[in-house]
Amino acid sequence: MVIEEVTRSDRAVLTNLGQLYRHDLSEGMRLLPNPDGTFNNRRLDAFFLADDPDLRAWIIRAGGALAGFVMTRIESDGTRVLSDFFVVRALRRSGVGRAAAMATFTAYPGPWVVAFQDYNPGAREFWESVAAEVAGDSWLSEHRPVPGKPELPPDTWMSMTVRPLSTLPGMSH
8 A cells, every 4th residue: 555645646546536525425425426527626626726835745655556545735723624524445354455554644733633424334443543553542522513504413523633643552653
Protein backbone atom coordinates (compact mmCIF):
# COMPACT_ATOMS: atom_id res chain seq x y z
CA MET A 1 0.00 0.00 0.00
CA VAL A 2 1.25 3.48 -0.89
CA ILE A 3 -0.35 6.89 -0.77
CA GLU A 4 0.58 9.35 -3.49
CA GLU A 5 -0.07 13.05 -3.19
CA VAL A 6 -2.63 14.19 -5.74
CA THR A 7 -1.99 17.09 -8.05
CA ARG A 8 -4.69 18.99 -9.83
CA SER A 9 -3.75 17.04 -12.97
CA ASP A 10 -5.22 13.93 -11.29
CA ARG A 11 -8.67 15.48 -11.48
CA ALA A 12 -10.41 12.65 -13.38
CA VAL A 13 -9.13 9.89 -11.08
CA LEU A 14 -10.03 11.77 -7.89
CA THR A 15 -13.39 12.88 -9.32
CA ASN A 16 -14.32 9.30 -10.22
CA LEU A 17 -13.27 7.95 -6.81
CA GLY A 18 -15.17 10.86 -5.24
CA GLN A 19 -18.36 9.72 -6.98
CA LEU A 20 -17.98 6.23 -5.52
CA TYR A 21 -17.38 7.76 -2.09
CA ARG A 22 -20.45 10.01 -2.26
CA HIS A 23 -22.53 7.06 -3.45
CA ASP A 24 -21.36 5.10 -0.39
CA LEU A 25 -22.51 8.00 1.82
CA SER A 26 -25.79 8.53 -0.02
CA GLU A 27 -27.93 6.19 2.05
CA GLY A 28 -27.00 7.50 5.48
CA MET A 29 -26.78 11.13 4.43
CA ARG A 30 -29.88 10.93 2.25
CA LEU A 31 -27.99 12.21 -0.78
CA LEU A 32 -29.62 12.01 -4.18
CA PRO A 33 -27.75 12.31 -7.45
CA ASN A 34 -28.02 15.40 -9.60
CA PRO A 35 -30.12 15.22 -12.80
CA ASP A 36 -26.96 14.15 -14.69
CA GLY A 37 -26.46 11.18 -12.33
CA THR A 38 -23.50 12.62 -10.40
CA PHE A 39 -23.17 13.59 -6.77
CA ASN A 40 -21.93 16.95 -5.51
CA ASN A 41 -18.64 16.96 -3.63
CA ARG A 42 -17.82 20.48 -2.49
CA ARG A 43 -14.49 19.55 -0.87
CA LEU A 44 -13.23 18.08 -4.14
CA ASP A 45 -14.44 21.19 -5.96
CA ALA A 46 -12.54 23.38 -3.46
CA PHE A 47 -9.44 21.22 -3.86
CA PHE A 48 -9.43 21.53 -7.65
CA LEU A 49 -10.11 25.26 -7.51
CA ALA A 50 -7.29 25.67 -4.98
CA ASP A 51 -9.69 27.67 -2.78
CA ASP A 52 -8.03 26.29 0.33
CA PRO A 53 -4.24 25.91 0.20
CA ASP A 54 -4.35 23.71 3.32
CA LEU A 55 -6.59 21.12 1.63
CA ARG A 56 -4.53 18.15 0.46
CA ALA A 57 -5.38 14.83 -1.16
CA TRP A 58 -3.69 11.48 -1.68
CA ILE A 59 -4.58 8.52 -3.85
CA ILE A 60 -4.32 5.15 -2.13
CA ARG A 61 -2.81 2.35 -4.22
CA ALA A 62 -2.55 -1.32 -3.32
CA GLY A 63 -0.38 -3.54 -5.49
CA GLY A 64 -0.23 -0.66 -7.99
CA ALA A 65 -4.03 -0.54 -8.40
CA LEU A 66 -6.31 2.30 -7.34
CA ALA A 67 -7.64 1.59 -3.87
CA GLY A 68 -9.15 4.88 -2.67
CA PHE A 69 -8.26 8.37 -1.51
CA VAL A 70 -7.65 10.52 1.54
CA MET A 71 -8.27 14.26 1.94
CA THR A 72 -7.03 16.42 4.79
CA ARG A 73 -7.10 20.06 5.77
CA ILE A 74 -5.57 22.18 8.52
CA GLU A 75 -7.62 24.25 10.96
CA SER A 76 -6.46 27.73 11.94
CA ASP A 77 -5.15 26.34 15.27
CA GLY A 78 -2.92 23.82 13.44
CA THR A 79 -5.15 20.79 14.02
CA ARG A 80 -5.25 18.51 11.01
CA VAL A 81 -8.62 17.18 9.89
CA LEU A 82 -9.01 13.91 8.03
CA SER A 83 -11.96 15.22 6.04
CA ASP A 84 -12.52 12.40 3.54
CA PHE A 85 -11.39 8.78 3.59
CA PHE A 86 -12.46 6.21 1.01
CA VAL A 87 -11.35 2.66 0.26
CA VAL A 88 -13.00 0.73 -2.58
CA ARG A 89 -15.32 -2.03 -1.39
CA ALA A 90 -13.17 -4.84 -2.83
CA LEU A 91 -10.33 -3.89 -0.48
CA ARG A 92 -12.22 -3.14 2.72
CA ARG A 93 -11.18 -5.24 5.71
CA SER A 94 -7.97 -6.17 3.86
CA GLY A 95 -5.67 -3.89 5.86
CA VAL A 96 -5.31 -1.33 3.06
CA GLY A 97 -7.48 1.27 4.83
CA ARG A 98 -5.67 0.80 8.12
CA ALA A 99 -2.28 1.17 6.43
CA ALA A 100 -3.46 4.31 4.58
CA ALA A 101 -4.86 5.86 7.77
CA MET A 102 -1.66 5.06 9.68
CA ALA A 103 0.52 6.51 6.91
CA THR A 104 -1.58 9.68 6.78
CA PHE A 105 -1.61 10.30 10.53
CA THR A 106 2.01 9.42 11.23
CA ALA A 107 3.26 11.66 8.42
CA TYR A 108 2.10 14.63 10.54
CA PRO A 109 2.37 13.96 14.29
CA GLY A 110 0.32 16.26 16.49
CA PRO A 111 -3.36 17.12 16.88
CA TRP A 112 -5.85 15.47 14.51
CA VAL A 113 -9.61 15.08 14.22
CA VAL A 114 -11.62 12.66 12.12
CA ALA A 115 -15.40 12.49 11.76
CA PHE A 116 -17.47 9.47 10.86
CA GLN A 117 -21.09 8.46 10.86
CA ASP A 118 -22.32 5.88 13.37
CA TYR A 119 -24.63 4.36 10.75
CA ASN A 120 -21.53 3.31 8.80
CA PRO A 121 -20.96 -0.33 9.81
CA GLY A 122 -17.53 -0.84 11.29
CA ALA A 123 -16.52 2.84 11.23
CA ARG A 124 -16.40 3.27 15.02
CA GLU A 125 -14.41 0.08 15.55
CA PHE A 126 -12.00 0.97 12.72
CA TRP A 127 -11.32 4.55 13.83
CA GLU A 128 -11.07 3.68 17.54
CA SER A 129 -8.55 0.96 16.69
CA VAL A 130 -6.47 3.30 14.53
CA ALA A 131 -6.65 6.09 17.15
CA ALA A 132 -5.46 3.73 19.88
CA GLU A 133 -2.51 2.71 17.73
CA VAL A 134 -1.37 6.22 16.74
CA ALA A 135 -2.37 8.10 19.89
CA GLY A 136 -2.50 5.52 22.70
CA ASP A 137 -4.99 6.76 25.28
CA SER A 138 -4.73 10.33 23.97
CA TRP A 139 -8.02 10.46 22.04
CA LEU A 140 -11.68 11.15 22.71
CA SER A 141 -14.92 11.14 20.76
CA GLU A 142 -18.07 13.27 20.84
CA HIS A 143 -21.24 13.67 18.80
CA ARG A 144 -21.70 16.90 16.84
CA PRO A 145 -24.65 17.93 14.65
CA VAL A 146 -24.13 17.85 10.90
CA PRO A 147 -23.91 21.53 9.86
CA GLY A 148 -26.98 22.61 7.89
CA LYS A 149 -28.57 19.14 8.14
CA PRO A 150 -30.60 18.99 11.37
CA GLU A 151 -32.59 16.02 10.03
CA LEU A 152 -29.48 13.81 10.00
CA PRO A 153 -28.08 11.96 12.99
CA PRO A 154 -25.01 13.65 14.48
CA ASP A 155 -21.50 12.76 13.33
CA THR A 156 -18.99 11.26 15.72
CA TRP A 157 -15.84 13.38 15.95
CA MET A 158 -12.62 11.84 17.27
CA SER A 159 -9.85 14.09 18.52
CA MET A 160 -6.38 12.67 19.04
CA THR A 161 -2.77 13.62 19.42
CA VAL A 162 -0.74 11.47 17.03
CA ARG A 163 2.63 10.43 18.38
CA PRO A 164 5.78 10.54 16.23
CA LEU A 165 6.29 7.33 14.26
CA SER A 166 9.49 6.46 16.15
CA THR A 167 7.54 6.33 19.46
CA LEU A 168 4.81 3.98 18.27
CA PRO A 169 5.06 0.34 19.37
CA GLY A 170 6.53 -1.82 16.60
CA MET A 171 7.08 1.18 14.28
CA SER A 172 10.25 2.89 13.16
CA HIS A 173 11.38 5.40 10.56
